[in-house]
């Protein structure tokens with residue numbers, strides 16, 4: 839949890855709040871703005887291009903700066919919702935950590951919060967354990983939230 843909320847890894851800037859997503863609103867929300875981020879998943883041409891199948895917010899605004907910008911998804915129950923990212927291009931949470939550790943693919947539109955970091959084996963295990971702890975087995979297996987009988 840300390841790693842997740844550290845200025846070194848920056849995860850909490852985009853995945854903060856009660857849903858682990860800054861796209862969620864509550865009475866304590868300070869800034870009333872829609873948040874979208876480019877987390878550096880693609881940089882196909884060196885100028886930040888995303889695959890044409892889904893380029894994020896730019897498809898709505900037509901503004902170049904919105905290339906590859908998406909809402910930060912909630913990390914609740916994240917251990918059971920793979921594969922990850924809007925196109926499922928990262929298979930495991932370990933792949934997600936490798937993506938952020940290397941600092942994304944770069945490009946002019948990538949968020950400055952995705953800047954890369956060193957992650958030792960123990961730290962990687964600890965960060966994965968924290969992400970896995972966000973999964974609520976009790977809720978997931980509660981028949982009241984399952985398919986109707």
Ligand code: HEC
Pocket residue numbers: 847848849850851852853874875876877879907908909910911912913916919921922923924925931934935938949951952
């Ligand atoms: C600049 C904002 C930002 C930062 C910093 C950030 N993320 Fe993300 N994260 C996003 C966005 C946006 C997506 C969705 C991208 C997409 O769908 O292509 C995402 C996706 C994810 C996903 C996949 C979610 C899913 O349901 O597919 C995981 C897991 C994740 N981030 C974990 C982390 C961790 C761990 C860190 C810190 C090392 C981190 N993020 C840092 C914005 C951020």
